Amino acid sequence: MNKVEILIIDDEPQIRKLLQINLESNDYKVIQAMTGKEGLMFAASHSPDLILLDIGLPDKSGHEILKDLREWFNKPIIILSVQDSESDIVSALDNGATDYLTKPFRIGELLARIRSAIRRSHNTENESIIVCGNIEIDLVARIVKRDNEIIKLTATEYNLLSLFLKNEGKVLTHHYILREVWGYGYQTETQYLRVFIGTIRKKIEANHNNPQHIITESGVGYRFQ
Amino acid sequence: MLVSFTAVLNYFMVDYIGHRAVALILMLTVSLTAILFDIFPVLIAALLSALIWNFFFIPPVFTFHIETPEDVLMFLMYFVIALINAVLTFKIREFEQNSREEEEKGKSIQLYKTLLSSLSHELKTPISTIIGAIDTIKENELKLTDLNKNALYTEIEVAGLRLNRQVENLLNLNRLEAKILQPKLDWIDVNELIFDVLRQNKENSTNHFVVFDTNEQLPLFKTDGIFIEHILQNIIHNAIQHTPDDSTININVTAENSGFTATISDNGDGFPIDKIDLVFNKFYRVNNSQTGGTGLGLSIAKGFTEALGGNIKLENIDTGGAYFRIYIPSESSYINSLKNE
Numbered sequence: 001m002n003k004v005e006i007l008i009i010d011d012e013p014q015i016r017k018l019l020q021i022n023l024e025s026n027d028y029k030v031i032q033a034m035t036g037k038e039g040l041m042f043a044a045s046h047s048p049d050l051i052l053l054d055i056g057l058p059d060k061s062g063h064e065i066l067k068d069l070r071e072w073f074n075k076p077i078i079i080l081s082v083q084d085s086e087s088d089i090v091s092a093l094d095n096g097a098t099d100y101l102t103k104p105f106r107i108g109e110l111l112a113r114i115r116s117a118i119r120r121s122h123n124t125e126n127e128s129i130i131v132c133g134n135i136e137i138d139l140v141a142r143i144v145k146r147d148n149e150i151i152k153l154t155a156t157e158y159n160l161l162s163l164f165l166k167n168e169g170k171v172l173t174h175h176y177i178l179r180e181v182w183g184y185g186y187q188t189e190t191q192y193l194r195v196f197i198g199t200i201r202k203k204i205e206a207n208h209n210n211p212q213h214i215i216t217e218s219g220v221g222y223r224f225q
Numbered sequence: 226m227l228v229s230f231t232a233v234l235n236y237f238m239v240d241y242i243g244h245r246a247v248a249l250i251l252m253l254t255v256s257l258t259a260i261l262f263d264i265f266p267v268l269i270a271a272l273l274s275a276l277i278w279n280f281f282f283i284p285p286v287f288t289f290h291i292e293t294p295e296d297v298l299m300f301l302m303y304f305v306i307a308l309i310n311a312v313l314t315f316k317i318r319e320f321e322q323n324s325r326e327e328e329e330k331g332k333s334i335q336l337y338k339t340l341l342s343s344l345s346h347e348l349k350t351p352i353s354t355i356i357g358a359i360d361t362i363k364e365n366e367l368k369l370t371d372l373n374k375n376a377l378y379t380e381i382e383v384a385g386l387r388l389n390r391q392v393e394n395l396l397n398l399n400r401l402e403a404k405i406l407q408p409k410l411d412w413i414d415v416n417e418l419i420f421d422v423l424r425q426n427k428e429n430s431t432n433h434f435v436v437f438d439t440n441e442q443l444p445l446f447k448t449d450g451i452f453i454e455h456i457l458q459n460i461i462h463n464a465i466q467h468t469p470d471d472s473t474i475n476i477n478v479t480a481e482n483s484g485f486t487a488t489i490s491d492n493g494d495g496f497p498i499d500k501i502d503l504v505f506n507k508f509y510r511v512n513n514s515q516t517g518g519t520g521l522g523l524s525i526a527k528g529f530t531e532a533l534g535g536n537i538k539l540e541n542i543d544t545g546g547a548y549f550r551i552y553i554p555s556e557s558s559y560i561n562s563l564k565n566e
Contacts, residue, residue: 191412209420216421219451
């Protein structure tokens, strides 16, 4: 089987080196671009399986590269960002980034995100049953089971949970969830979201105060795992 | 004005005290002016008083003509003394102001020095650790046992995390002081947020008992979740760092009429009672306190609290330990019963 190809677009040589060593020793093939322009070129010529994109590039902002890439590139793009730039992260996610990591990130976390993003991108056929740990959803019968027992959910709770399960491992922004579950016009009604996250956690988590499935990504959104 | 007023007053008394005494009284007035006002009003007062004295008091009155040579001398002397008086007073004031500025400059240099020494210490310690550990690993590749190597790796990791924390603190402080950070208000579940902070602190708090009893009756609050996180993060981190192992840290949240109050208490040694007012100051560290902090954590917590319009208080508990109380004014919403169809 061919090695999975990853394109790194980052202007920092040290970060590129670190990523290259780690990715190559985990059996990925690595292509490196120093600038956004070079990144766009390599993305077109190599068509990699995943792109790691630094959002703070000097020549062209990472946000523009992301938009340019998303016009034709439909494989995962994970953005790398500095800490405390939640609004940057949210706008990148809303513009089609698959996931994000804040510098300084842990390598274990990086590898896990890459694996999860690639797995999701391969897994495009529509399954009617999704299993995640002890949670199972049947999208046709609209049934959710926890430890093989059916749990009772209201319509909104079901819609919210099925959205999470369809996007397992992916961080979903507040806006995105509100739009998908409640519809246009509700994107800013975060209080609905908070309340429903609370009630769903009580139904599916062993301890709703120490959630293992619905993880809060502060200032950004939620991730189901 | 003052000079004219005094002159009028003296006009009625001239018969009793003689016109020469009036000169002294006018002089006193000019001196007073010099203490209160700037150089130009004082010069004008000196000139005006000399003329008034001449015109109204020196015989023949109501003329600028002076009869006796004594009075001519007196008039000239008066004028010169009034001028010297004005100039001297002005110079003294100028000198005072300079020394005040000098003193303030000295103070800010002192603050800057404290800042620099604190910074260079706090940043250089982890940097030295990282470089030193890496040198050790590189040069003793074959001699090091796996156990020692692992210990060095852990040192590098801890130092790196510490550096990251310091830099983040400095950036936050800077942003707070420059008032770049504006709160973004959104509905947050404070229980959820506190559990999130505790999860992030799990690795540092293995030697402490951190207890948080959720308040299930708590409504949602409209505030900036990231700010609240920074506040709690810094106070909890402070409590973990400055209390002995096996101490208990208690966290509580209650809803108020117009916001909420979070309290964080521990059963450590508390703060020295005379230092309680100082702990929120930048770079302040209680004497002999363990390293690992920047002296910034609590001032950052205070900065974020105030940026949300709230307040933060610290007191010692009678039975020992510190008690932080943070009040955040905020809109609240009970929509737990919202249409859940």
